[in-house]
Amino acid sequence: xxxxxxxxxxxxxxxxxxxxxxxxxxxxxxxxxxxxxxxxxxxxxxxxxxxxxxxxxxxxxxxxxxxxxxxxxxxxxxxxxxxxxxxxxxxxxxxxxxxxxxxxxxxxxxxxxxxxxxxxxxxxxxxxxxxxxxxxxxxxxxxxxxxxxxxxxxxxxxxxxxxxxxxxxxxxxxxxxxxxxxxxxxxxxxxxxxxxxxxxxxxxxxxxxxxxxxxxxxxxxxxxxxxxxxxxxxxxxxxxxxxxxxxxxxxxxxxxxxxxxxxxxxxxxxxxxxxxxxxxxxxxxxxxxxxxxxxxxxxxxxxxxxxxxxxxxxxxxxxx
Amino acid sequence: xxxxxxxxxxxxxxxxxxxxxxxxxxxxxxxxxxxxxxxxxxxxxxxxxxxxxxxxxxxxxxxxxxxxxxxxxxxxxxxxxxxxxxxxxxxxxxxxxxxxxxxxxxxxxxxxxxxxxxxxxxxxxxxxxxxxxxxxxxxxxxxxxxxxxxxxxxxxxxxxxxxxxxxxxxxxxxxxxxxxxxxxxxxxxxxxxxxxxxxxxxxxxxxxxxxxxxxxxxxxxxxxxxxxxxxxxxxxxxxxxxxxxxxxxxxxxxxxxxxxxxxxxxxxxx
Amino acid sequence: xxxxxxxxxxxxxxxxxxxxxxxxxxxxxxxxxxxxxxxxxxxxxxxxxxxxxxxxxxxxxxxxxxxxxxxxxxxxxxxxxxxxxxxxxxxxxxxxxxxxxxxxxxxxxxxxxxxxxxxxxxxxxxxxxxxxxxxxxxxxxxxxxxxxxxxxxxxxxxxxxxxxxxxxxxxxxxxxxxxxxxxxxxxxxxxxxxxxxxxxxxxxxxxxxxxxxxxxxxxxxxxxxxxxxxxxxxxxxxxxxx
Numbered sequence: 123x124x125x126x127x128x129x130x131x132x133x134x135x136x137x138x139x140x141x142x143x144x145x146x147x148x149x150x151x152x153x154x155x156x157x158x159x160x161x162x163x164x165x166x167x168x169x170x171x172x173x174x175x176x177x178x179x180x181x182x183x184x185x186x187x188x189x190x191x192x193x194x195x196x197x198x199x200x201x202x203x204x205x206x207x208x209x210x211x212x213x214x215x216x217x218x219x220x221x222x223x224x225x226x227x228x229x230x231x232x233x234x235x236x237x238x239x240x241x242x243x244x245x246x247x248x249x250x251x252x253x254x255x256x257x258x259x260x261x262x263x264x265x266x267x268x269x270x271x272x273x274x275x276x277x278x279x280x281x282x283x284x285x286x287x288x289x290x291x292x293x294x295x296x297x298x299x300x301x302x303x304x305x306x307x308x309x310x311x312x313x314x315x316x317x318x319x320x321x322x323x324x325x326x327x328x329x330x331x332x333x334x335x336x337x338x339x340x341x342x343x344x345x346x347x348x349x350x351x352x353x354x355x356x357x358x359x360x361x362x363x364x365x366x367x368x369x370x371x372x373x374x375x376x377x378x379x380x381x382x383x384x385x386x387x388x389x390x391x392x393x394x395x396x397x398x399x400x401x402x403x404x405x406x407x408x409x410x411x412x413x414x415x416x417x418x419x420x421x422x423x424x425x426x427x428x429x430x431x432x433x434x435x436x437x438x439x440x441x442x
Numbered sequence: 443x444x445x446x447x448x449x450x451x452x453x454x455x456x457x458x459x460x461x462x463x464x465x466x467x468x469x470x471x472x473x474x475x476x477x478x479x480x481x482x483x484x485x486x487x488x489x490x491x492x493x494x495x496x497x498x499x500x501x502x503x504x505x506x507x508x509x510x511x512x513x514x515x516x517x518x519x520x521x522x523x524x525x526x527x528x529x530x531x532x533x534x535x536x537x538x539x540x541x542x543x544x545x546x547x548x549x550x551x552x553x554x555x556x557x558x559x560x561x562x563x564x565x566x567x568x569x570x571x572x573x574x575x576x577x578x579x580x581x582x583x584x585x586x587x588x589x590x591x592x593x594x595x596x597x598x599x600x601x602x603x604x605x606x607x608x609x610x611x612x613x614x615x616x617x618x619x620x621x622x623x624x625x626x627x628x629x630x631x632x633x634x635x636x637x638x639x640x641x642x643x644x645x646x647x648x649x650x651x652x653x654x655x656x657x658x659x660x661x662x663x664x665x666x667x668x669x670x671x672x673x674x675x676x677x678x679x680x681x682x683x684x685x686x687x688x689x690x691x692x693x694x695x696x697x698x699x700x701x702x703x704x705x706x707x708x709x710x711x712x
Numbered sequence: 713x714x715x716x717x718x719x720x721x722x723x724x725x726x727x728x729x730x731x732x733x734x735x736x737x738x739x740x741x742x743x744x745x746x747x748x749x750x751x752x753x754x755x756x757x758x759x760x761x762x763x764x765x766x767x768x769x770x771x772x773x774x775x776x777x778x779x780x781x782x783x784x785x786x787x788x789x790x791x792x793x794x795x796x797x798x799x800x801x802x803x804x805x806x807x808x809x810x811x812x813x814x815x816x817x818x819x820x821x822x823x824x825x826x827x828x829x830x831x832x833x834x835x836x837x838x839x840x841x842x843x844x845x846x847x848x849x850x851x852x853x854x855x856x857x858x859x860x861x862x863x864x865x866x867x868x869x870x871x872x873x874x875x876x877x878x879x880x881x882x883x884x885x886x887x888x889x890x891x892x893x894x895x896x897x898x899x900x901x902x903x904x905x906x907x908x909x910x911x912x913x914x915x916x917x918x919x920x921x922x923x924x925x926x927x928x929x930x931x932x933x934x935x936x937x938x939x940x941x942x943x944x945x946x947x948x949x950x951x952x953x954x
Contacts, residue, residue, distance in 0.1 A: 172517055242695025304816055304823065311813050314802040321762055323788030323817035323866070368524055371517060409528035415521035 125298045127440055128383040132156070132294050136287050143280075150283035153290040156389030157344050158366065159373025160293035164300065165337035166371070167379035169330050170313040171225075171232050175239020176341065176367040181358070182216055182243070183209035183342025184349035188259040188356040202277075206346055213342030216243070217335040225330045244362040259356040278353075285347035293340050298382045300336070301442060305329055368411050375418045378425030383441045387426055713776045715740045715902050716761070716870060721770030723756050730756040732927035733770070740869070741900040743892075745907050747939070748924035749947075754906045755797075755874065757924070761904070762794050762872055763787040774870075788818050793868035797875040797906075799855035803848035807839060807858060810847045811865045818866025826865070833865040837891065853884050860891070864901075871895070871903040 135156075139149040166172055186209025190201045224235040265274040300306055308329045311319035316326055349356050369392070377388025392414070399410045422429060431438045716738040723731040731753045738744055746754050759765045761772060763784035771780045779787055788794075793814070801810050811833055815826035834840045837857040842850065850858060856876055863871055873892070877885050895901050905918070921938040923931040931941040938944065 239695070242692050245692040245695070307809070307813050307816055310805060310809075311802055311817075314804060315800050317764075318796070318800040318802075319813075319817075320784045321764065321788060321794050322814055322862070323785045323820075324813075325783075325785045364524075368521065371521070375517070406528075406532070409525065409532065412521045412524035412528055416518055416525055419518035419521065 124439055125294075125302075125382060125442060128294060128386050128442065129298070131383075131386055132291060136291065139283065139287060146280065146283045150286045152389055152393045153283075153287045154344070154348060155369060155373050155393050156385050157286060157290035157293050157340070158370045159377065159385030159388050159392075160290065160297055161337050161340040161344065162367070162370035163374045163379060163381075163385050164293070164297050164340065165333045167374055167381070167384070168300065168306075168309040168313070168333050170379075171330065173236045173239075173334070173337070174233060174367060175220075175236040175242075176337075176370060177362050177364060178216065178240045178243045179213045179338040179341035180345030180349075180366055181356075181362045182212045183345035184356045185209065185247070185259075186212045186342065187346035187350035188261055191261050191350065192259055192264050205350070206343065209342045209346040209350075210339045213338045214335050217338035218331070221331045221334045222327075225327050225334060240362055240364060240367075244358050248358050259350075261350060261356065282347055286344065289340060289343045289347055292343075294382060294386070296336055296340065297385075298442065300333070301382060305332060309333060365408055365411065368408075368415055372411055372415045372418070375415060375423070375425050378427030378429070378431070381425070381427045381431065381442060384425050384427045391426075714738060715742070715775060716904075717773040718757075718761065719771045719773065721757075721760055721767040721772060723753075723760055723765055724768050729927050731760060731767075734924070734927070734929055735770075736922055736929065736932065738870070738902055738904065740902055741896055742902050743896045743919045744902075744904045745918035745921045745935070746904060746924060747907050747921055751926075752924040753927040754924055756927075758794075758872055758874055758904065758906055762792060785817070788866075789820060791867075791869035792872060793818055793863040793866055793870065794872040795856075795859040795863040795874060795876055797878060799852075799859045801847035801850070801855060801858055801862075803846065805847055806844050807847050807850070808834065808843040810858060811862045814862035815865035818863075818868060820866075829867065830861075830865045833861040836864065837861045853880060856880065856888070860888075864895070868901060871901055873903055873905040875906050877907065 135149060135153065139146045139153075142149075162173075162176060186207075187202070187205035190205030190208050194201060194204070220235070220239060224232050227235065265277070269277060300309070308319070308324045311322065311324055312326045312329060320326060373385050373388040373392045375388070376384075376391055377386065378384030395410065395414070396407055399407055403410075418425070424432060427441055431441060714737045718734060718736050720733050720735050721731055722729065722733055734753070734757060736744075746757065748754050756765065760767050763779070763782060763786070767780060771778055773779065774787070774790055774792070777790075779790065782790075802813065805813070808827070808830055811830035812823075812826045815821050815829040815833070816823065819826070819829060821829055831840065831843065834843050837860055839854060839857050839861060842854065847855075847858060860876070863873075877888060880888065892903065892905070896903060918935055920933065921931075921935045922929055923938055923941070923944045925947050930947065931938045931944045933941075
């Protein structure tokens, strides 16, 4: 498999963001969807298990960074790497705990378990009044204090966009390396015939967990970049918003689940679609999202890249 | 106490048979809020509409997608659920609405209970019982059970498996919708297009607890869950450090995980 | 030390004893055929050895090591390989990739070595030309060969063959027989093969035969002796095998 096309496309996007800084916010949004789709892809695309509670990882990541900024201002600028590490660590922890239990289950049961994940974590945070509970975290003033006004604004705008782009890049790379390596073979085997895979020496839980945790950590990173850094606030209703799983699924399925290129293509198209809807049919974005997912599942389940790869045999090498 | 009654109602909302309808429940939970307006008479209307929807969902979505793999069906239904919620929002607006249906109350063991709620709970029990009986006694009921146990064998014996699936889907969603109607008796305010979310979770917890495929099990599990939630609520209120209603919901999620881990077939076997 | 030792294993399903106290030993490079009518417990026995089922009683030893509690993927890594009766390829992967899965996980090779091992295995069974085709497009006979190649690629010590002759025409059976024989002799791979029909093939192949009936072993020994054992004749064949 040659990753040049997807990697190249993504790098081109990044270059564009630097070359045309007025559009950086938009480009970052595109990248956001690409990254979201890719992170979902790493798990859902490779294992064909659905994680409905996906947004929980976005949220946890956001909370990690947010908590660091709010509660540990003495660290100064170091709150960012530490907060990010915290967010990713929490995401990983959550994924490991839930995954260890849920991933032993077969497809449908796993999906059931994850349905509650989102709501469960959200209610826990609100209920137990952790980290600001229902009121959320307002990071604005803290950030001004800790970083100084200018730096804070810079971080919120440029820094956030850069981080989102970076996360997208990492996701693409992660997806590629998992796909192309041993794990890729294992996951392909597992998703096509889990029992046969077991008899051939593959431990399914281990590989599923790998995909799950990777997906979670990347999402955590994304969540931190988008909410805490970019919006400077973390509200449970926002970050655990169930729509994000639909967004991720939409991007992934549109482009092609299980492929590296898929979410990149999907992200572009999806962003375009939302943008257009925003102009002509405002307020209907969520409707369009769920409609897209629904239609794609029915009529184009392999996505654009996936369908192309099936039609033309050698294409898979160049559009992995 | 009121909460226990609520969950007694909700148990109605699930499981015509096992793993099959589990999928249908996704969409159903989002759909039911639409039929929430007038009370008991509507239940019949809800049943009919729900059945029709269930059938449509079956032929349109479930059957063709079953070939492509589980994942696709689940996602499609999930998307469908979200889609329905959005359409609902478009048609009815995002605000909360509700109504009270007051036909007096009754004193039972020192507590004041609304008759409407009591009636709701009783009816739910009646539905559960009748469903269970029909599963066991009637020809159709037995076909369903045969299909659940061995689809190929059932086909060989002459049962039209496809029709059984379709009918189960229809009934399942119909009951879910009716459940939604009953639910409105318990929540005077708070009907809005997005209310479905928590109930999907609750529904699954109940279904898994009671054992997917067992109707009376589901009913009992519903009551059990109601009790647990009430207790949880009190416990947390007393403890004072957490927001009780939220924690109660978290408790349910934890419960789901625990049950799935240790006893995925459910607590009851019927 | 023998390669495999099955010691009084029992497997129950509900009230039914599918495998009821079966014991035998297998040496390195030895070829054992397990014969018996439908329902005699052959497939259950194979599932017990490969780890798909856990025995309710008895123990299983591989190279002297107690593997009774090990899950199937661990056993595979110890050198056991299985070919299914109804071939279970990974339909979306190419033939080569299918076999590579076996090489990577059964044999523990890295990707490069796995590819070479896979190609070699394909050459051995004669499927090399079709290596880049999606596995979903092969004929039934070819799928059988694919199963075999996949089981081979990991360089196993023990091959578990689940009725690999069923559904093949006599010419194909002969080819398969020759192939397996070569494996035993050239590579020293031991094999347990379940056979329901094709007694002729059994006789040619195996060093030893075990006959099962209702979960128990009713005869054991070289083909001629075991198959002509009066108990076997009575239960299974109806007349002496010639």
